[in-house]
Amino acid sequence: MDALGALLLAAGLSGYVVAAAAGLLTARRGAIAVTLSFGLGAMAAASVGAAAMVSLLTHSAGNDATLQLLPTMIPSLRFSIRLDPLGAFFAVIVSLVALALSIYSVGYARHYVGRKNVGILGAFFNLLLLATTLVFLADNVFFFLLAWEIMALSAYCLVSFEHEVDEARSAGVLYFVMSHIGTGCLILGFFLLSQAAGAYNFASFHALGEKMAAGPRNAAFLLFLAGFGIKAGIVPVHVWLPAAHPVAPSNVSALMSGVLIKTGIYGLARVLFDFMGTPPNWWGVTVLALGTVSAVLGVLYALMEHDLKRLLAYHSVENIGIILMGLGASLMFLHTGHKALAALALAAGLYHTINHAVFKALLFLGAGAVLQSTGTRNMEEMGGLIRRLPRTAFFFLVGAVAISALPPLNGFVSEWLTYQALLRGFDATPSLFRLMFPLAGAMLALTGALAAACFVKAFGITFLAQPRSEAAARAHEVGPAMLIGQGILAGACVLLGLFPVAFLTLLDPVIAQLAGHPLAAELSLAGGLVLSSGAAGPGTVSTLGILMTGVALLSLPLAWRLVHARREQTRTGPTWDCGLAGLTPRMEYTATGFSKPIRMIFKALFRPHREVQREYDFSPYFAKTLRFESHTEEIFQTRIYRPLHGFVLRFSRRLRALQAGSLQAYLMYVFAMLLGLLLFAL
Amino acid sequence: MTAPAASSAIAAQLIALFAVLMLVLQLLLVGQRMLLTSIRLFALQSLFLAGIAAVIAFFHGAFHVFVVAVLTVAGKVLFLPWLLDRQVRRMRIGQEIEPLLNFPTSMVVCAALTLFGYILARPFTALERLGNNTLAVAMALVLTGIFLMFNRRKAITQVLAWLTVENGVMLAAVALTTYGMPLVVELGIFFDVIVAVMVLGILVYRIRDTFASMDTSKLRQLKG
Amino acid sequence: MIALALQTLLLLGLSPLVTGAIRLGKARLQNRRGPPLWQPYADLAKFLRKDMVVSEHASWIFSVAPYIVFVTALLAGLMVPMVSVAAPLSLFGGALALVGLLALGRFFLALGGLDPASAFGGMGSSREMTIAAIAEPAMMLAIFTVALAAGSTDLTRIVQTTLEPAWGLANPMHVLAFAALFIVLLAETGRIPIDNPATHLELTMIHEAMLLEYSGRQLALMEWGASIKQLVLMTLLVNIFFPAGIATEITPTALGAGLLAYAAKLLLLSTAIVLVETTNAKLRLFRVPDLLSIAFAVALLALFSTFLFP
Missing domain, CATH: 1.20.5 (Single alpha-helices involved in coiled-coils or other helix-helix interfaces)
Structure with a gap:
């Protein structure tokens, strides 16, 4: 890394500190604190992101940039950072999301002014960003754990920011406890590693697993899987996630769901691929199985939610599962020595990592905008918001299409890569374990289709049809800062979807570092416009091509429309109401009703129970009052x-x-x- | 018959196809709640078994296996289904009641049992005379048949399930031994089955008379 | 470019005919006279020329949905080999992109159902998404199995593999995957054991319920899109599993023979659909998972049989 990069990085990291301090210092004057701390935060994020990007682009193998941040008095605690491709890639993710979030927060945090101490919010927000960035860059066990703990604690403070709400307090405690169980596992795991290496810096851990005995090695695997798994929100240690993410302020929810849980993925990638050497088969099998289970259960539970933010939080569990499917398959291929396949599966997982960061943050920002303008997270009280918040609705739609893995956006591309890796893995593994690949593929298909169902519900009930409450009817569009924040992320969704080869080229140093096999050249066809899944061309896709052809085909109906438009009259009329006196919002399909078929089909999992009380005079068919209660159980x-x-x-x-x-x-x-x-x- | 290699390849393909169709019919049986349709599915399954026997007899010149094929058609495709059909009609019961495991779960269990059957049969592939994994299918038929037996409550379905197990055993015999077991043994098994089903049929009738139901879980009331 | 234009025309032109043929066949089997074969064309022409009535509650999603449904169905169709083995868009995507495009169309179809604030539309959307979700694993597993044998998800390559003589018609994997995809076809195109395309009762509708509020040009696009989707899935079935007769080179004779073979195969498959539709009753909604789980199990068997009968 050249001097400019180092300067940018140092400026960015200290920028976060300055932004946090500025928030605290101006805390008494709310509006200024908001603008200052989040504005500075955005600049810091841009700076760190630029530095990480430069280092990723100009990377040459075996030549990682290192930097000593602070002098230290304590032996073996060195505040040293190293910008290797993996760290730089995750730093790019956090910076990209942080940039959009900070701009959004300039508008969003305003509605706390006067009610809460926004200076504290800004300070912890920037501290969290700093700590997360340092987690990705730390080159020393103690420094890593220190950053990890600062991250966990500042996140805890942000989760309990609205501490007057019971739910926020108990969610905060749950998060705190789970997070520390995880940290405990990590400390033990790193203890095993550093014992084997005799040192504490990450550079000396490279391929350490080859030298370790099987016992400690497997123990370390399980400890790291548990420790990072809790942070990532893998089933069954996901319970804190749907509790903690929704109660935080929405910009923080977006940060937690988009980036914070990715520290778990980063940790797993770092430890399993960088440190542990060639893995035994059962590691990959375990990770793939956990990923599949997380994906399916995450989306099923998401479908049962009608709290918009909880729904999104459960989708994080699902997407972490999809990422783990890529990582698990990659580990299995590394075991059998298929480096090209391992690279493909890893690329799929990491691609989905950045995709999920982008669209999940986008969706949380949309949910935040809705929450701010209606004052509720309950979807049953929304409806018709597309007319009140047209731009937010559009951005939310982009995110919904992306997360449902529909072409031509980014979610589709990374899931396509995952499918291809799974498909090609079948012939690579001789044992019966190869059956896992098509089965995982089928479960991924189920996940994708259920996610689409869930987002038809999330978007349709929230934004379409008639408003279901007074608050929804009186909602109004949010301010420009919040729209710009969402726009950046929506643009990223589109770009990541349409130009996958360009992105994979950026990702290539990471793949080469972890799987030992550069990939981008193999996957690029037709000058990078078509994405292929391997040298032999087992499958090709081009989202850009699909989009262009689609636009061309659209000319058929549009031409007809132009020809015909002169003679045509479009009338506006009431919706068919079976001849009643008119539709009221109470007759609309509800979110609970929408997911009822799924609830009944998977009733063994949800154990739904309901209570109906009806009062009537002469016949049960003419009820005076009706009370209906239904619950599902989180097993x-x-x-x-x-x-x-x-x-x-x-x-x-x-x-x-x-x-x-x-x-x-x-x-x-x-x-x-x-x-x-x-x-x-x- | 043309060149032996080509004809045996056709034979192998036909046998594999029929075996798989037997398995699919087994799945449909597991997923079927109408008793009359179940009986027909069983008849069809037996027909495919007879088909396999006929293919072996024809392509390998083992003409005594033809006898097995003919007997299977006469007994399991025509006679037993007719007998069970009559019984079901006489008792005026159309439908099976809710099974212990619901259908989607049963399907997954059956798929897993099929895989298990394959794993069980793997060490014996070298012994097979037919040159492909018919034994695995036979194993799967036996396992899913037993599963079907305890998953259902009506005695008639349990008899049917037992018959499919028997189909599986026949298939295994055909797969493992030299073109079927000795004729005498086959005949013995065959008549055993016929007699057993008739006895069971009478028993089913008795159960219904006594408990006014065919639900075998009611038999628990017999204990003192 | 020419291939693309020709296949687009074929998709547009043939799809109403298939819909009409199935309708007519059903009517004849039920001893009715039935609508004439070209009735769907007449319907489309009528709808295209009519004025529209749009619900007062609907937003732009409602108006955009028909275009997306129509275009995604066409795009998916361009990825499937129809008359010639070379699909025009096969470079831009294969089986996975096809599934994705159909899902995109369904996503907007369901949103269009929710938009006018009608309870029926919401119900249709909910059921459509549910059935699609539980049909998806069986579909993907069957496609995976076929793709594994071909070593590619590219549909042109899959058809080329199945064209090879080593692939006997009686290959068990083949038969099972076909059976699974056939059940999925019934579910995806809203055919009888799952949905009744001819129902007039709002409460039993699935696909029709989402279209209740559409009229005029938008309805035409929706109906046409549904027909194209049906044709695409049927083509997928006939050409993957019975590729015989498909044109492997671009000569007028080969293409002509390919077209004839294609038409004959489509007719056979339509007959099968007609038979299933007339001999079965519509399933209760909560029995549909039973049927689709059978499809999933059969697809699993197809997968197993790739190594059961190597």
Whole structure:
């Protein structure tokens, strides 16, 4: 990296600090704090993003840029960062999203002015961005863990920002506990690694797994899978995610769902591909299976939600699953030594990582705009917003099409790559494990179709038809800053969808670093306009070509329309109401009704139960009042976490006997412990 | 018959096709709740079994296997279905009640059992005379047949399920041994089956008389 | 370019005919006289010339949806080999893009159903998306199985592979994948065990319920799009599994013979659909998963049989 890059990076990182400080200093004057801290944050993000991009573009193998941030007094804690391709790639993701989010926040945070301390919001927001960036760049175990903890704590503060709401407080605590269980696993995992390496910097961990004994190696795998899995929100350790993401302010939700959970993916990619060497088969099998389960369950639970932000949070579980499918397949190919396939599967996973960051952030921003202008997250109280918030609706639609993996946007391209990797993997693996690939493909198809169903619901119920409440009828479009933020991300969705080869070229150093096989040249056909899935050309796709042909074909009906338009009259009339006195919003299909068929088909999973109370005078068909209640059950909550919670409480109650309150007793414990340790040392 | 290699390739393909169709019919049986249709599906499955026997007899010149084919058609395609059909009509019951596992789950279980059958049969592929995995299909038929037996409640369906298990056993015999078992053994099994079904038929009738139902889970009431 | 234009014309021209043929066949089997074969053309021509009535609650999504449904169906059709083995758009996408494009059309179709604030439209959208979702795994598994044998998701290549003589007609994998895709075809095109295309009762509608509010040009595009989609899926079935007669070179005789063979194969498949539609009753909505799970299991067997009968 040249001097300019280093300067940009240093400026960006210190920019976050300045932005955070500016937020705190001007906290008393709300509007200024908002503009200053988020505006500076946007500039810092642009600067870091530019530096990471430059380093990714100009990267030459074995020549990673390193930088010492601060002098240090403590041995082995070195504040050193290294811009290798993997770190730089994730830094690009966080910076891109952060740029859009900061611009959006300039508008969004205004509605907290006067109610809450926006200076704190800005400060923690920038601190979170700084910590997340450092997680991706840290080159030292202690520095990594430090950044990881700052990230977790500032996220905790942001989740509980609206602490007067019960839900936010309990979600914050849940997040805090889960996050620290995860960190515990990571510390143990890194302990195993550094014991084997005899050092603490990441550069010395490269391909360390080859030298480790099978026992510690597998233990490290499981610890990292658990630790990073909790952060990423893999089923069954996902429970904190749908609780914590929705209650945070929407810009923070977007950051958490878009980027924060990707630190888990980054960690897995870093450890499994960079540190662990050639993996045994069962690692890949485990990751692929977990990914598949997460994808299907995530989208199924999302369908049951009618809280817009919770719905989006569950979709993060789904998309993390899709990313893991790519990573898991890649690990299986690395095991069998198929480097080109491993590269393809990894590219699919990482491509989906940036795609999900972009469209999920976009969707959360849309949800935030809706929340701000209607004051509710409940979809059953929305409707008709496309007329009140036309631009937000359009951006949300772009995000919905992208996340449903529909061509020509970016979600389609990365899922297409995933399918291709799975398909080609069938012949690469001789054992019966190869059956996993087509089955995972079928489950991916199920996931995609259910996601489309879910976003028909999310977009249709929220934005279409008649407003279902007073608040929705009186909603109004949000300000320009918020629209620009959404526009940037929507544009990114389109570009990432239409020019996949250009993006894969950017990704190529990462693939070469992790899978040992550069890919971009193989995947590019027709001068980069067509994406192929391998040298032998097993499948090709061109979203740009599809779009262009589609536009050309559109000329057929449009030409007819032009010819005919002169003689035509379009009248506006009421919707067919079976001859009643007119449709009211209460007759519209609800979000709960929309997902009812799915709920019934998968009732073994959801265990729906309902209660109907009706009061009537003479016949049950003419009810005076009707009360309908329906619930679904989160089986992970009721079957795993609640019993576990109960057990921990009961166990702690037993342990309380030790806490007698007598000083002598405590001293005796210390003495006993000391004796025990000395005995152990003998 | 043309060149032996080509004709045996055709034979192998036909056998594979018929075997797979037997398996598909088994799946349809698992997914079928109308009793009369189930009986017809079973008859069709038996027809394909007879087809396999006929193909072997024709292409390998083992003409005693023809006898098996003819007997299968007479017994399992015509006689037994007619018998069961009459019984179902006499008892005026059209439908199976809700099975223990719902249909989609049953389907997944059956697919898994088929895979398991394949894994079980893998060590024996070298022993097979037909040169392909007919034994795996036979295993799958037996396993899914037993699954069908405990997944249903009506005695008639259980009899049908047992018959499909028997079809699987026949298929295995054809696949593993030299063009079918000795004729005497086949005949013995065959008449056993016929007699057994007739006995079971009477028993079903008795169950219904006693409990006014064909639901075998009611048999639990018999204990003291 | 010429191939593209010709195939577009073929898709546009042939699709109403197939719809009409199936309708006529059904009527004849039910001892009715039935509408004439060209009735769908007459319907389209009428709709195209009529004025439109648009719901007062509808937004621009409602007006855009018909165009997207129409164009995505056409695009998907251009990726399938019809008369000649070389599909015009095969470079731009294969089986996966086809599934994706149809899904895009369905997405907007369902949004168009929700837009006019009618309960029927919402119900149709909900059911359409549900059935599509549970049909998808069976469809993808069957396509995967065929693609595995060909080593490619490119439909031209898949058809070329199945054209090779080594692929006997009686290949078990072939038969099973066909059976699975046939059930999926019934589900995707709204045929009888799953949806009744001729129903007049709003509560039993799925596809029709979403179109209730459409009229004039927009209705024409929606109906035409649905016909094209049906033709595309039928073409997929006949040409992947029975590629016999398809033109492998671009000469007038080969193309002519290919066209004849194609028409004959389509007629056979339409007959099969007609038979299924007349001999079956519509399933209750919550029995549809049973049927589709059979399709999924059959597709799984198809996958297993790739190594059961190598």
